[in-house]
Amino acid sequence: MASSSASLFLLAALLALASRQAIAFDPSPLQDFCVADLNSPVRVNGFACKDPMAVTPDDFFNAARLDQPRDARNTKVGSIVTNINVTQFPGLNTLGISYARIDYAPMGVNPPHIHPRATELLTVLEGTLYLGFVTSNPNKLFSKVVKKGDVFVFPKAMIHFQMNLDHEKPAAALSSLSSQNPGVITIASAVFGSKPPISDDVLAKAFQVEKKLIDWLQSQFWENNHY
Known part of the structure; x- marks a missing residue:
């Protein structure tokens, strides 16, 4: 039982x-x-x-x-x-x-x-x-x-x-x-092109690179290819 x-x-x-x-x-x-x-x-x-x-x-x-x-x-x-x-x-x-x-x-x-x-x-x-x-x-x-x-x-x-x-x-x-x-989340544009941007201190630490590289990436135009 x-x-x-x-x-x-x-x-x-x-x-x-x-x-x-x-x-x-x-x-x-x-x-x-x-x-x-x-x-x-x-x-x-x-x-x-x-x-x-x-x-x-x-x-x-x-x-x-x-x-x-x-x-x-x-x-x-x-x-x-x-x-x-x-x-x-x-x-x-x-x-x-x-x-x-x-x-x-x-x-x-x-x-x-x-x-x-x-x-x-x-x-x-x-x-x-x-x-x-x-x-x-x-x-x-x-x-x-x-x-x-x-x-x-x-x-x-x-x-x-x-x-x-x-x-x-x-x-x-x-x-x-x-x-x-x-839904679609394109990784690069979400990380580097979000509005407002993610803090470059956070991203520099996360990717283990200098902040100037993060700043450059965030300054780029991240195109949306989904229509």
């Missing part, structure tokens, strides 16, 4: 842990759809729902033209990310998914960044990419060279990056993300 009670207790504990993990991602929808009312003054975790009687097929459509490449050659990092999340596509509200296209100039980089609320599944459309992510503890790099048609996954909230290895031709990829609004 004691053994049975212990087993039931263990099962209950595991179920409780599983339920806590489940709510760590976008919440499951409680209705067929909840098209975002981006103009609603109501503040919720996500967006308030549009009146379902006012919803039309166009709310579930977005003419993003992700088949069309964008020229990333004039950007500082050599990449442009075209995001399709709930703010551009209200029909995604509560559905726990979004999409992006990344265009890379020759030798272009999508610099190290994280998506705090999403796992990312990347499919290479054109070209050859060097990509990878770094685990939290210990900081181990998992990297690979991938080509057209290959698929690679970046676990949720891990620092990751991609680079086009071709010196002459552009590359492109499509990414699906497990959140309607995955």
Whole structure:
């Protein structure tokens, strides 16, 4: 009897842990759809729902033209990310998914960044990419060279990056993300380009460099490649 009670207790504990993990991602929808009312003054975790009687097929459509490449050659990092999340596509509200296209100039980089609320599944459309992510503890790099048609996954909230290895031709990829609004924190711009800036005393100590190098880095223009 004691053994049975212990087993039931263990099962209950595991179920409780599983339920806590489940709510760590976008919440499951409680209705067929909840098209975002981006103009609603109501503040919720996500967006308030549009009146379902006012919803039309166009709310579930977005003419993003992700088949069309964008020229990333004039950007500082050599990449442009075209995001399709709930703010551009209200029909995604509560559905726990979004999409992006990344265009890379020759030798272009999508610099190290994280998506705090999403796992990312990347499919290479054109070209050859060097990509990878770094685990939290210990900081181990998992990297690979991938080509057209290959698929690679970046676990949720891990620092990751991609680079086009071709010196002459552009590359492109499509990414699906497990959140309607995955967010993005580009490491270099967050550390050196925050407003107001992080104290140069803090950063000089953290990176073990002279303050004048930190001051120079903070004076640079940190471009946003996510649109």
